[in-house]
Amino acid sequence: MQLFFRHNPDANMFDKISPKLYNTIMKTFIIENSYPIEFRSSDSEKLGLCLQNRRSVVLVGMKRVGISNFLRFFLNHKDIKKKYIGDETHIFIPVDLNNLVEREIFPFWILTFKRIADFVEENVSNPEVKKKISQLFLDSIQTQDLFLTIDGVRKSLIYLCEAGFNPTIFFIRFDRMIDVATQSFFANFQGLIDATQNKLSFVFTSVRPLDAHSSSVFTKHALTVFADTLYVKPAVASDIKIIFEKTIEQYPLKGSMDLEPELLRLVDGYNQYLHYALIALHEEKEIVKKESLFDFLFQDERIALQSEELWESLSEEERQVLKDITRGTKQKEPLKGAYLFKTGLVTPDTTIFSPLFERFLHEKTHSNKKEGQILELSKKEHLLLTFLKQNMNDVCEREKIIECVWPEAETLGVSDWAIDRLVARLRNKLKSQNAKEEIVTVKTRGYKLVDSQ
Structure with a gap:
């Protein structure tokens, strides 16, 4: 046509x-x-x-x-x-x-x-x-x-x-x-x-x-x-192995393939965890060993943001159900967590679907200390700020932000939530640093960096 x-x-x-x-x-x-x-x-x-x-x-x-x-x-x-x-x-x-x-x-x-x-x-x-x-x-x-x-x-x-x-x-x-x-x-x-x-x-x-x-x-x-x-629940073991074997053709694992069983156990059928994990391992200059794989993946900014997106998509009642499961408390009203079971976030034997998400929940549930304001920019925040500065006073559309900040995930797609969350984090840090610039939202289009004076 x-x-x-x-x-x-x-x-x-x-x-x-x-x-x-x-x-x-x-x-x-x-x-x-x-x-x-x-x-x-x-x-x-x-x-x-x-x-x-x-x-x-x-x-x-x-x-x-x-x-x-x-x-x-x-x-x-x-x-x-x-x-x-x-x-x-x-x-x-x-x-x-x-x-x-x-x-x-x-x-x-x-x-x-x-x-x-x-x-x-x-x-x-x-x-x-x-x-x-x-x-x-x-x-x-x-x-x-x-x-x-x-x-x-x-x-x-x-x-x-x-x-x-x-x-x-x-x-x-x-x-x-x-x-x-x-x-x-x-x-x-x-x-x-x-x-x-x-x-x-x-x-x-x-x-x-x-x-x-x-x-x-x-x-x-x-x-x-x-x-x-x-x-549609997280993929079963045989299906996630198919995705893994096809994806490593694009992001080959460095070193031994001994990581495969542990990697697949950690992502537990969750497609986005698997892709981000393979990208992170492919980008890493040093070979990641099996015993340090869990910490390496959990600390990856993309995986952390994905866990947060999952958490934010849940209702208060559903979050409470997850907290109760993490604490080992029996559920009094199963229907409140029906969505969690139907989507596979929680398995039939009442366990969290992925060790990565389970650890995220554990830190959410058991951390009593108030975290101080972290002013240092993360890698993604730095990429976003650099891109906005290069286009000072111009609207930066969402697609262009994805191309610049998430080039490794462009073909996978990046959610509106992930973009908005990263912008919100950067906006708060700029404000806390009394920066001369601020980020302005241009409704339905994107964002632009302008002088705050």
Whole structure:
């Protein structure tokens, strides 16, 4: 599809969508393509059965547990449809909402329409269907009308169904839209399913069940009819070993492979811990020995920040349950910790899922001393400050911050929380140091460094 809207004089709304929007047809290497078909077989079987029956699905898991990794495998592995759905008429259209700069309804539907149009351009051979959908997308760009855009999505999906396809749209990181979701927004999904005579399905990924985010919009009754909720837990031993073996091709371990069993024990199936651990070991100039691996990983800034992000994503009741488990106190009300068990943060025998997170909790629970203000900048804080100074008084967008501060994790993705947390830490340290500069938040765009005088 030609990127005609780049030159459209009315294309200002595309500032609300990441530049990644324009790069959808470029072929990129997807490492999950090389995973054996047995990878996360239980999750694949459950998801495949739902899609086979044209049920929509909400995939729920703790932050950075590996849902995106699983979906890259499920969306791209050549044998998935044959093994788990049994029907090659199914087509998968991923929409990563991390590409939205502004979390608003209109950019959401434009991004969705763009992904549909790109998929058709690249994968559908029927020239008539291609032409119709391309024209509908062009009309939506030129009019910039929400109603016409949603109607264009509806007609495009009907054309695909009439051509013999069973489309499934995967909304990855759907919880980024929760704050702007309304009942009419939810009704649009139901309306699209009805318009395609139930040949369309959706898959949403979220840290929480949708009704837990907004019970007034996503009511339990409506969701029961609309979608099934599937929980994705940390990978089992055989699956995390697959991820490990493929990832070390990119970040080879220095020295002996004797670290592997201990490393996999420490990350305990948690995807982000594994990736950060391998990056940290790859960057380290000295060879890390098995007996010092735990301390080495626990002290890594990226892993520490990830543990903090997990902690901050929990409710006060859930945090108290974890504290009680860490102290060895029996739980009086199991239902308060239901989310912890369903997501695998806590195992069925009431143990914390990873020694790294367990130690983080232990320090949270047992440390009675008040920590003094640490004014020295961490490595990431220093990188962020340097980047902001290089762009003094200019807005530094989130994507550019990730490229500069987390270059090693750019392909994995960096959460909004991690960026905001690092900025908050640096902002507080600058204030404590009576620095001449301060960090200003530019809503929906990013941050800039300005004179505080």
